[in-house]
Amino acid sequence: MSSAESTGVAAARGGLRVRMLARDTDEKGRASTSLELLFDLTFVVAIASITAQLAHGIVSGHAAETLVPFLEVFFAIWWAWMNFTWFASSFDTDDVPYRLLTMLQMAGVLVLAAGVPAAFNDANFTGVTLGYLIMRIGLVAQWVRAARDDAQSRRTASRYAVGIVIVEAGWLLRLTLADGGVLPTAWLSPVFLLLVVAELSVPLWAERTGHTRWHPHHIAERYGLFTIILLGESVLAASTGLQGALNGGGVSGSLIVVAVAGLMLLFSFWWLYFLEPSGSGLAARPNRSYLWGYGHYGIFAALAALGAGLEVAVSAAEHSEVSVTIVAYAVAFPAGAFLVLLWAVHAPIVARPVIRPAVILVAAAVTLVLPLGAELVGLVAVVCCIAFVSAFVVTITLALGRLRAAASQAAPASLTL
Known part of the structure; x- marks a missing residue:
């Protein structure tokens, strides 16, 4: 066109x-x-x-x-x-x-x-x-x-x-x-x-x-917005669990700690998701858009399941009729899946992924192991540790990003010497 x-x-x-014509893939300011x-x-x-x-x-x-x-x-x-x-x-x-x-x-x-x-x-x-x-x-x-x-x-x-x-x-x-x-x-x-x-x-x-003329940055924004909706659903689910716990026995220290840990976990996932330059990656490698687009089923399903896990964890902070190990895994499984899939889905389209596989795979493994100690240290401690692992991934990813940026800036200078 x-x-x-x-x-x-x-x-x-x-x-x-x-008249319905294909839109311009280079349309400026597409939102x-x-x-x-x-x-x-x-x-x-x-x-x-x-x-x-x-x-x-x-x-x-x-x-x-x-x-x-x-x-x-x-x-x-x-x-x-x-x-x-x-x-x-x-x-x-x-x-x-x-x-x-x-x-x-x-x-x-x-x-x-x-x-x-x-x-x-x-x-x-x-x-x-x-x-x-x-x-x-x-x-x-x-x-x-x-x-x-x-x-x-x-x-x-x-x-x-x-x-x-x-x-x-x-x-x-x-x-x-x-x-x-x-x-x-x-x-x-x-x-x-x-x-x-x-x-x-x-x-x-x-x-x-013949390929349809989709806009890479528009698609990336749409997926980001749906990710925010799913994170919001997790906040709602955790709030529902908090409300049920409050109606049952009032405010307690463990209840507050689990709620805060859940919020920190969701905030870390939001931070990690938007670190990757999906729009530019799709623009550079449109032939791999299927891997990226289809792979988001796992990312989105993990976030939705995490909402259910946080709802149960918050309500079970004081008392649970279900094994605390099961409740802990209801948080750990979707959290670990999100971490791995976040890297795996973006790797095909981003030349140099911001999230390092070594960091994300180790974090996911630790996340999946933590619930094994739920009976010993308690559900609250496990949920807090899962949240801290995700926060650590954000911290180390940002630090590595700064080192990479500093190295790329120093390289041209060293070549001129």
Whole structure:
């Protein structure tokens, strides 16, 4: 698209009807729109719901049984958000049809959120599947519109639309066969994994005809904003646990310490995530965007699970009917996973990752070992140590960054001597 054509499209944004053309990947000052921020807020409800269900499963001693539906429903949430985000980065016209189709997808998120309790408690995924279907209808309509309006993107957009429809038919067939008793319970998870692979394959297949014109810095910002939402959900979950503990026995020193440690842990993770230059990395190595984008499922799921773990840890600071080791691991597992995945996801796109693998892997190993001493030193001490490990990673990463910067500045000077 020429710069003049791009300027004309940008000037028409927000109108009644704008031709949907691929946006300029070098567009200056590209940032998240107010509609994208509103869209993200609907996911707060769904994430809060699955986090609460996971926390309840941990408290009731059914953490392992609850983890599977948590990961399954979270995939639906993450994948729907990711599909909208990358499409919007390429084709956001902000006209009336675009806004209405976005609202339709937002409605699907709310329906999905309403179906979460049934999915966890009764293994009934009707509400979740229905909400996902509504979101997919809105997205397919957007891709069809892009295929009609943008000749250069027609084949790619058409493939997206066809691929999404085929996989969605698979989800509906899975639900129908499961409800009818035709699909054995033992086959539900394998079929789910098969459909997940199909979902992840649609972009790979569609983009073979030509890459969509997504904006690297816009994508990096969108992922950063969703990370903040997940960290906020963890704060909310910890606050919920604190409220429950206060209602049960009042304020105590251990309660305050765990709450502060949880906040320090979340703050450290926020600091670490935004140290890596994702935008420039995506711009320099767009062919590795799949590894970065898909890898964020693990990062986002870890943050959501961490919220559940912190909620349980705060409420169990004084008394817990569940083993303190289990509660400690409810914090340690997602914390350790986040640390490792944060480095692994950014390594393919960043030439010189800010976060050093030696530092992050040692920190993750220590984090996963600490809960073994929970019975001996107590839950409060373990949670505090996990928080201090993460804070130490921030400190050492910043120190190494300064040393690297100083060395790069000194190198040219030494060459001139």
